[in-house]
């Protein structure tokens with residue numbers, strides 16, 4: 169099953185549980201229903217219909233339609249394997265539209281705020297909308313959550329609603345001046361898309377809609393990716409450093425060989441000669457290794473200083489390193 173499908177399962181499961189336990193206010197149940205109907209494929213006096221890949225969403229749509237009209241509806245499977253629920257009788261369609269304050273004759277499909285009684289209902293409406301027209305990419309592949317619809321005005325209404333959402337701080341206070349979500353908009357092949365691309369917004373919107381488990385999964389994926397990136401960066405850094413160290417060692421060896429040929433290593437003062445021989449015999453030694461292996465222990469910077477002197481001596485003898 170896809171990640172999107174898991175998210176919808178979780179939303180429906182938690183919503184059903186809340187309703188069964190009396191944990192969802194009537195205003196929010198109404199808003200969730202509205203979200204599902206308003207953002208479904210057709211919502212006019214001529215046709216009210218949902219078409220979805222998710223069987224549970226189709227069943228929920230059918231159940232909610234039945235709650236309004238008193239009739240009974242069943243999803244049918246289309247030739248493309250989707251689930252479709254039609255409200256076929258005109259009087260039943262009229263009842264559904266009227267239930268939400270729509271006439272069915274509107275030129276533009278839009279969101280009527282009369283269906284959102286309070287702040288609490290926003291989450292429910294968004295959940296319904298996501299069940300109807302939303303999808304989310306597996307966070308392993310990409311961070312992307314979107315709502316897709318055919319109506320520009322409705323899309324604008326949704327954008328506006330999302331920017332009005334306020335999440336409480338940890339101490340429960342709400343900062344009304346802060347904008348929680350910055351949804352993006354794109355017109356894609358003739359449909360209007362409201363979307364989020366950053367993992368933090370996606371985690372917050374999933375939690376807000378009522379899918380905390382999915383939010384945790386996105387968060388876990390993000391943390392894992394961050395950690396892997398940090399490890400990779402560290403390894404690249406170390407590789408680059410060891411490359412530089414190798415270049416330096418190579419240069420020192422060239423200089424020592426030059427001195428050896430020009431004057432013999434006896435030309436060098438004792439402390440430099442000892443280090444020069446150590447360097448020649450141990451090409452892969454780091455500064456630390458060299459420091460640990462000279463007779464009289466010195467610091468890494470002491471070793472570096474002596475190597476520098478060896479280079480200068482070679483240069484003094486005409487080495488063009």
Ligand SMILES: [Zn+2]
Nearest residue numbers: 195196288289
């Ligand atoms: Zn409410």
